[in-house]
C-alpha cells in the first residue's frame with residue numbers, strides 16, 4: 468500500500484498493528500536496558516527482501532559524479548597541493564520505491580556519494596537528477612524544499628540525536644521548520660511517528676539517553692520520516708548497533724519503505740546486510756563503481772575479483788548446510804591513497820589476476836548482462852577469468868594495453884546510469900540482447 472503524497476496533507480495512520488514486526492521484542496518496550504541482550508534475530512518471516520519493480524521510473528539518477536576534496540599545505544599560506552579523489556565518476560539510478568546498495572571497504576567513497584545525493588556536499592562535477600530536477604548545484608534557498616523529499620539516516624544513533632532535546636522536539640522540529648503543520652497538530656503527528664517506528668507514543672518527552680541504541684535508531688528513522696520523503700539515504704544504519712537488533716531495524720526500514728514507497732540508497736560495508744534489503748547493488752573501490760548488478764547476479768555470479776573477494780568473507784548458509792565452506796580470498800596490501808590512485812585499474816595493486824594492461828588502461832564499466840556491469844579487463848566468474856583481456860578489442864588496444872593500429876574500437880555506452888537493452892556477451896564475444 469503506497470501513501471498518497473498530498474503536498475502538506477498527512478497520510479492517515481497506517482495499520483501499525485500489521486505493519487510492525489509481530490514478534491519484534493523491541494516494539495513498544497518500556498525498558499530500554501534489556502534490548503541489547505536479545506539473541507541474534509534473523510530477518511523475520513514475511514519480511515522478504517525488497518523486490519525490484521521493472522516498470523518503476525527512476526526517482527534518482529546520478530551521472531559521472533565526482534567529489535574531489537582539496538588537500539592543503541601546512542603553514543600560513545595554505546595552498547592546495549592535491550586532491551582526495553573520494554568519488555571519481557560514479558553513475559547509477561534508483562527507481563521510485565526501489566533500493567540500491569552501495570558497498571565497499573572503508574574509504575571507498577560510499578558515504579561521500581550519499582552526502583552528495585542529499586546535497587550535504589556539492590559535487591565537484593557530474594549531475595544528480597532527483598524526481599526529474601537537476602539538484603547538483605542548486606542554491607541553499609532552493610535546497611530547503613529538497614530537504615523535505617530527501618532525508619538521511621546516520622550511522623551512529625548516539626551522536627546523531629541532540630542529547631539536550633526531547634524526542635518530541637527532535638522528531639517535530641522538521642514540521643515546525645518547514646511549517647508543515649499548525650503547532651497544535653505537531654504532537655499528535657510525533658506520536659503517530661513514534662508508533663510507526665515501534666516506540667511508545669507516550670515517550671515523546673523523554674531524552675535520547677533514556678533509550679537503547681536500537682531505539683535511538685528508531686527515533687532517527689522517525690525523524691527522517693517526518694516530512695514524508697521520497698528518498699532516504701541510509702548511511703550504515705545498523706553497523707553501530709548490537710547484532711541482536713540489526714535485523715529488527717532492517718525489517719523496520721523495509722516495512723517503512725513498502726508502506727510509504729520510499730526509495731533507498733543503502734550504504735554499507737557489509738554485503739550480508741545489503742543483500743537482505745536491496746534488489747540492486749553497486750560495489751565501490753577507491754571512488755569508482757567496479758561492479759553493479761541485480762542482487763542474484765551479484766551474489767551468485769560476481770565477475771570482478773574485488774566483489775569475489777568481498778563475497779568470500781560473507782558466511783554462506785547454503786554452503787554450510789552441505790558441509791562446505793567458501794574459500795576465503797585474502798587481498799594483499801592496503802587500499803592505496805585516493806590522493807594518488809594507481810594508473811589504469813585502481814584495484815590492480817591488490818588484484819590476484821592483474822596483468823600489464825591493467826596498469827595502462829582503465830577498464831570501462833562494461834555491461835555484460837541484462838542488469839550487470841563490471842569494470843575489469845579479465846571479467847569472469849571465479850576460477851574462470853579469461854587469459855586474455857576481454858576489453859582489448861573493444862578498446863582498440865593489444866593485450867598489453869598498447870594502441871593496436873589494426874583494431875576497430877567499439878563505442879560502448881560506458882559510464883551511463885542504468886542499463887542498455889543490449890550488452891556485450893563475454894562468452895560469444897558479440898553484442899547480445901534479451
Ligand SMILES: Nc1ncnc2c1ncn2[C@@H]1O[C@H](COP(=O)(O)OP(=O)(O)OP(=O)(O)O)[C@@H](O)[C@H]1O
Pocket residue numbers: 536537551552553571572573574575576577578579580736805
Ligand atoms: N571532508 C573530507 N575532506 C577530505 N577528505 C575526505 C572528506 N570526507 C571524506 N574524505 C576522504 O574521502 C575518501 C572517501 O571517504 P568516505 O567516507 O566517503 O568513504 P566510505 O567508503 O564511506 O568509508 P567509511 O565507511 O569509513 O565512512 C576517504 O579517503 C576519506 O578520507
